[in-house]
Amino acid sequence: xxxxxxxxxxxxxxxxxxxxxxxxxxxxxxxxxxxxxxxxxxxxxxxxxxxxxxxxxxxxxxxxxxxxxxxxxxxxxxxxxxxxxxxxxxxxxxxxxxxxxxxxxxxxxxxxxxxxxxxxxxxxxxxxxxxxxxxxxxxxxxxxxxxxxxxxxxxxxxxxxxxxxxxxxxxxxxxxxxxxxxxxxxxxxxxxxxxxxxxxxxxxxxxxxxxxxxxxxxxxxxxxxxxxxxxxxxxxxxxxxxxxxxxxxxxxxxxxxxxxxxxxxxxxxxxxxxxxxxxxxxxxxxxxxxxxxxxxxxxxxxxxxxxxxxxxxxxxxxxxxxxxxxxxxxxxxxxxxxxxxxxxxxxxxxxxxxxxxxxxxxxxxxxxxxxxxxxxxxxxxxxxxxxxxxxxxxxxxxxxxxxxxxxxxxxxxxxxxxxxxxxxxxxxxxxxxxxxxxxxxxxxxxxxxxxxxxxxxxxxxxxxxxxxxxxxxxxxxxxxxxxxxxxxxxxxxxxxxxxxxxxxxxxxxxxx
Amino acid sequence: xxxxxxxxxxxxxxxxxxxxxxxxxxxxxxxxxxxxxxxxxxxxxxxxxxxxxxxxxxxxxxxxxxxxxxxxxxxxxxxxxxxxxxxxxxxxxxxxxxxxxxxxxxxxxxxxxxxxxxxxxxxxxxxxxxxxxxxxxxxxxxxxxxxxxxxxxxxxxxxxxxxxxxxxxxxxxxxxxxxxxxxxxxxxxxxxxxxxxxxxxxxxxxxxxxxxxxxxxxxxxxxxxxxxxxxxxxxxxxxxxxxxxxxxxxxxxxxxxxxxxxxxxxxxxxxxxxxxxxxxxxxxxxxxxxxxxxxxxxxxxxxxxxxxxxxxxxxxxxxxxxxxxxxxxxxxxxxxxxxxxxxxxxxxxxxxxxxxxxxxxxxxxxxxxxxxxx
Numbered sequence: 001x002x003x004x005x006x007x008x009x010x011x012x013x014x015x016x017x018x019x020x021x022x023x024x025x026x027x028x029x030x031x032x033x034x035x036x037x038x039x040x041x042x043x044x045x046x047x048x049x050x051x052x053x054x055x056x057x058x059x060x061x062x063x064x065x066x067x068x069x070x071x072x073x074x075x076x077x078x079x080x081x082x083x084x085x086x087x088x089x090x091x092x093x094x095x096x097x098x099x100x101x102x103x104x105x106x107x108x109x110x111x112x113x114x115x116x117x118x119x120x121x122x123x124x125x126x127x128x129x130x131x132x133x134x135x136x137x138x139x140x141x142x143x144x145x146x147x148x149x150x151x152x153x154x155x156x157x158x159x160x161x162x163x164x165x166x167x168x169x170x171x172x173x174x175x176x177x178x179x180x181x182x183x184x185x186x187x188x189x190x191x192x193x194x195x196x197x198x199x200x201x202x203x204x205x206x207x208x209x210x211x212x213x214x215x216x217x218x219x220x221x222x223x224x225x226x227x228x229x230x231x232x233x234x235x236x237x238x239x240x241x242x243x244x245x246x247x248x249x250x251x252x253x254x255x256x257x258x259x260x261x262x263x264x265x266x267x268x269x270x271x272x273x274x275x276x277x278x279x280x281x282x283x284x285x286x287x288x289x290x291x292x293x294x295x296x297x298x299x300x301x302x303x304x305x306x307x308x309x310x311x312x313x314x315x316x317x318x319x320x321x322x323x324x325x326x327x328x329x330x331x332x333x334x335x336x337x338x339x340x341x342x343x344x345x346x347x348x349x350x351x352x353x354x355x356x357x358x359x360x361x362x363x364x365x366x367x368x369x370x371x372x373x374x375x376x377x378x379x380x381x382x383x384x385x386x387x388x389x390x391x392x393x394x395x396x397x398x399x400x401x402x403x404x405x406x407x408x409x410x411x412x413x414x415x416x417x418x419x420x421x422x423x424x425x426x427x428x429x430x431x432x433x434x435x436x437x438x439x440x441x442x443x444x445x446x447x448x449x450x451x452x453x454x455x456x457x458x459x460x461x462x463x464x465x466x467x468x469x470x471x472x473x474x475x476x477x478x479x480x481x482x483x484x485x486x487x488x489x490x491x492x493x494x495x496x497x498x499x500x501x502x503x504x505x506x507x508x509x510x511x512x
Numbered sequence: 513x514x515x516x517x518x519x520x521x522x523x524x525x526x527x528x529x530x531x532x533x534x535x536x537x538x539x540x541x542x543x544x545x546x547x548x549x550x551x552x553x554x555x556x557x558x559x560x561x562x563x564x565x566x567x568x569x570x571x572x573x574x575x576x577x578x579x580x581x582x583x584x585x586x587x588x589x590x591x592x593x594x595x596x597x598x599x600x601x602x603x604x605x606x607x608x609x610x611x612x613x614x615x616x617x618x619x620x621x622x623x624x625x626x627x628x629x630x631x632x633x634x635x636x637x638x639x640x641x642x643x644x645x646x647x648x649x650x651x652x653x654x655x656x657x658x659x660x661x662x663x664x665x666x667x668x669x670x671x672x673x674x675x676x677x678x679x680x681x682x683x684x685x686x687x688x689x690x691x692x693x694x695x696x697x698x699x700x701x702x703x704x705x706x707x708x709x710x711x712x713x714x715x716x717x718x719x720x721x722x723x724x725x726x727x728x729x730x731x732x733x734x735x736x737x738x739x740x741x742x743x744x745x746x747x748x749x750x751x752x753x754x755x756x757x758x759x760x761x762x763x764x765x766x767x768x769x770x771x772x773x774x775x776x777x778x779x780x781x782x783x784x785x786x787x788x789x790x791x792x793x794x795x796x797x798x799x800x801x802x803x804x805x806x807x808x809x810x811x812x813x814x815x816x817x818x819x820x821x822x823x824x825x826x827x828x829x830x831x832x833x834x835x836x837x838x839x840x841x842x843x844x845x846x847x848x849x850x851x852x853x854x855x856x857x858x859x860x861x862x863x864x865x866x867x868x869x870x871x872x873x874x875x876x877x878x879x880x881x882x883x884x885x886x
Binding site: 316380422 | 727738795861
């Protein structure tokens with residue numbers, strides 16, 4: 001793999017923001033035909049390095065060499081023309097346009113100012129075909145799941161320069177957390193595409209929080225910590241524990257602690273009981289019981305109905321069959337208010353769109369649920385409010401610990417903690433957490449999992465949804481397995497239950 | 513502004529980053545522009561126990577606009593807009609005046625109070641209708657309120673039979689044209705409405721909930737905020753403010769003109785809200801900013817007359833000033849023209865680094881002090 005000349009070389013990179021040195025003296029290199037992981041905790045400087053590379057930020061020091069020539073990009077467009085394409089976590093495409101239009105948007109093949117639709121569709125189909133994907137390019141993008149949209153975004157970015165000779169073809173492809181919302185099969189699909197591009201000689205820079213994925217697909221990795229380079233390693237030379245230690249700069253006692261953790265057996269009487277609860281097009285009718293102090297984990301692929309089940313229990317979507325009782329009382333669940341009144345709290349998987357109000361401060365976001373329950377005429381007294389907010393900022397270690405900070409400016413992990421704080425101050429009986437650890441760094445992940453454990457020990461019931469089976473297995477007393485929008489099994493956790501056992505259940509759709 | 517121990521440059525910086533800085537600066541400049549043309553612009557004289565002067569007239573003539581704009585601020589903060597306020601002004605004035613004109617004794621206090629109550633009730637019903645269409649039926653606010661904007665003028669003309677109704681009622685004259693404690697009575701009405709609004713939004717949780725609904729509607733629903741109720745309430749409040757403005761305008765002229773009363777006031781009101789720094793996208797709002805914004809617009813109108821801009825170039829001149837104000841509000845523009853010192857630190861936007869920076873380069877987070885009371 002160690003080819004003599006890297007396609008991209010960044011040396012001594014410095015980037016400063018007022019008062020903060022985001023990158024100091026970072027070196028980074030990328031060889032053609034390799035997949036290179038950029039590792040580090042949130043705030044380590046990964047995104048900054050990518051933004052410097054792709055021309056979003058200007059350089060404050062250091063040099064970038066692409067193909068032996070020194071370059072400096074003033075805008076993402078310039079970087080793209082030079083052969084550096086980027087696909088971000090969020091898909092930046094137009095869902096209402098067709099796949100072909102999305103691939104060619106902004107560089108449609110034209111003749112005398114008119115778009116050549118036929119040619120565009122043909123070229124799009126060829127491109128998709130060449131990359132081994134089975135996508136109908138004439139269908140609107142929105143008719144495909146998010147995962148496929150992500151693939152289209154990648155096809156679009158590597159397709160640059162194919163149609164009109166403009167640009168020089170993609171030499172470097174930057175994938176910034178493309179897998180954070182994909183399930184296992186979809187990740188494999190993405191990896192197939194990545195391998196194909198790698199074989200074509202494209203150098204891929206890959207950012208992901210999933211260590212298993214890094215070890216599966218990457219050849220080499222660069223580790224950053226606090227804006228400095230920690231080291232560059234071949235993936236085979238560094239095991240996961242070693243990598244995590246490099247990333248956080250200390251031994252991983254936090255996670256170790258959780259590994260040894262025993263599930264407490266102090267589970268009380270039934271709190272939530274759902275009978276035949278279901279919603280057409282959402283999830284098939286299911287029966288479910290959650291006991292006091294129990295952690296019920298939901299396992300299943302993305303789109304298997306995990307989120308839909310949770311949303312029904314919260315009244316975010318209205319059930320059209322069945323009934324639910326919470327604490328012995330029947331609840332209509334026709335709106336979130338009904339569930340909230342019965343002591344249910346719900347942290348959505350979509351922090352930005354369904355959770356936070358980015359314009360408001362940390363304090364305002366934290367008190368929002370409690371205030372909504374009290375109604376507008378009864379504001380929380382200022383002293384009590386400040387006390388509550390300060391208490392939860394401290395308890396959850398929200399940073400910056402400034403209640404006046406705009407929540408939109410916090411990192412993902414801290415935003416998640418703000419959401420948790422918002423519901424914890426309402427002292428719910430059932431806390432629904434949908435993917436609370438998605439897209440946040442290892443340290444914050446461990447903190448949130450520890451919190452779930454201690455909350456359930458204190459008698460709170462938790463419905464826990466996570467894509468990582470290990471996570472579900474580690475925390476749950478009972479594991480509900482979903483498949484094709486149906487709750488197919490409920491497994492009591494025990495020493496004999498393993499992730500492969502759950503995977504078998506997901507695959508077969510039944511539990512022995 | 514918040515920490516007393518800051519150095520001078522950072523205090524200056526905090527000042528320029530205060531959300532009211534640019535609107536107030538423009539207002540002051542506009543006022544000063546008048547001085548060379550009218551040397552006694554700032555002087556206030558006492559005549560017949562009434563205070564007279566340009567400043568007093570600006571507030572007096574700006575009163576209806578301030579009222580309408582204050583109501584509009586809350587609607588805009590929920591992510592909506594209310595185009596019907598001008599028509600509501602006309603309907604309220606028409607109802608009140610036609611009721612009074614039917615009375616044998618037009619100056620009877622009970623009749624006048626009833627007329628005002630009737631007008632305001634009609635206004636609130638209009639607001640209820642708007643709120644119902646927007647919150648309950650899910651119609652785009654701009655379309656929903658367009659209905660009354662167009663139809664309301666017709667209703668006002670029906671009420672007045674297409675005539676301009678003139679009345680002669682002493683008590684009614686007080687609201688828009690009378691004096692109390694040496695000052696125009698309108699000023700007290702405006703002060704009361706602004707004070708009530710501030711108390712209503714900032715001393716209760718209404719302001720927070722409105723900002724939440726406007727900032728992220730889906731998140732607000734999932735957190736249990738009854739956003740439908742809040743939206744309906746806000747549209748009703750906006751219409752009530754427009755109704756009071758309608759009483760004021762018809763009282764000032766002692767006449768109800770279904771065609772021209774409050775014509776285009778919705779546009780000036782929206783402008784005032786924007787100048788005051790409330791985003792049309794909804795979310796954060798500032799009542800204080802809106803009041804300053806409305807005063808800017810009224811001062812502009814006055815200035816156009818005092819410096820003698822030819823009537824036909826009136827609107828162009830106004831537009832030019834508005835563009836300047838809006839540009840000054842844009843952090844991007846300020847950073848480009850004045851350098852980073854005035855820009856809202858747009859360079860720091862992408863980094864979510866904690867605010868460990870030294871005082872003179874503090875990130876934007878702490879640069880804009882939060883408004884508790886406008």
